[in-house]
Amino acid sequence: MRDKLLDYLVGGLDSRESEQVRKALQEDPLLQQQLELLQTSLQPLEACRHYEPPANLKDRTLDFVAQSLEQQAGSGSAAQRRSNWTTGASNPSVQLAGSAQAGSKWTILDVVVAGAILMTASLLFFPLIMNSRYAAQLRGCQQNLQQIGMALHDYSSTHDGLFPQATGDSKLSVAGAYAPVLYNNQFVKSPRLFLCPTVMDEDKWTGWKPPASELVAEAAGRKLTKIQQQMGGTYGYNLGYWSNGRYFPPRNLWRAFYPIMADGPSPTLLGRRSTNHGGNGLNVLFEDGHVQYVTDSQISPRKDSIFYSDRGRVEPGRRRNDAVIGESGQNLSNR
DSSP states (O other): OGGHHHHHHOSOOOHHHHHHHHHOOOOOOOHHHHHHHHHHGGGGGGGTOOOOOOHHHHHHHHHHHHHHHHHHHHHHHHHHHHHHHHHTTOOOOOHHHHOTTTTOOOOHHHHHHHHHHHHHHHHHHHHHHHHHHHHHHHHHHOOOOOOHHHHHHHHHHTTTBOOOOOOOOOGGGGGHHHHHHHHHTTTSOOGGGSSSSGGGTTTGGGGGOOOHHHHHHOOOOOHHHHHHHHHHEEEEEEEEEEEETTEEEOOOOOOOOEEEEEEOOOOTTTOOOSTTTTTTOOEEEETTTTTEEEEESSHHHHTTTTTTTTTTSSSSBSSOOOOEEEEEOOOOOOO
């Protein structure tokens, strides 16, 4: 539905499509925000809405095209070919109305003005559309994490302060196991919350939802690996920590500096930067429930990366405040 918002704004949809967009806007707050961003982005172009074109521009344009066709075809006069156009004689599917002054052509001023308008529109319009799309996706991602954060707090309030953790079953001993726990126990109702809006158009996420425990138990080999890699959606989750040979899952201590989730890290990018927002930055959910956008994964007071432990490895933390965010398929067994 997002791809129809621009047509909706400029009146390019038929009545049925417009009604579909209106209903979608009533049901989807994120879609409403994207529409508002588009409206804001288009405001600079309002100055061109009432621009008066040079006199007889339409007639001169038709003559210019007709003469070009005459030169290519080598037959018929420009006036005759133009007459065929306007009456549809040469092509019944083409109907152009209007009369022309014979022999009139595009002037240099016409070309300059038209080119300036097109260039100005392209310079203003396309960057604004891209920026508005990026901002809408960024805000949608933050809203996803905020709602998951509330679900995590609800879960911890009924589980002795603990956040979802990997079970003893090795097939669920991965970071992404948090998502099936929240979803299958109704703490999160929509699977879309586990997906950053930047990936919603990718085929592999179409119809995705966190797997049921039975599906994971029956899977093996490559199928199991694929399930584990996608189990937590596109977000990374806190791996907990090891201390004195014992593993401790993440616990809700309401620490404002302690990351519990973030845009999922990428094993292929330098510093394991997330690809969710083009590698430009990431949204981070902290233990106290607030979400922050950062351009660098080194966000703690000590400036250590949230994607590596204190000893620079992709593993659970080495102490209670050593937060490490792992991608969905990251195993928790490293000691």
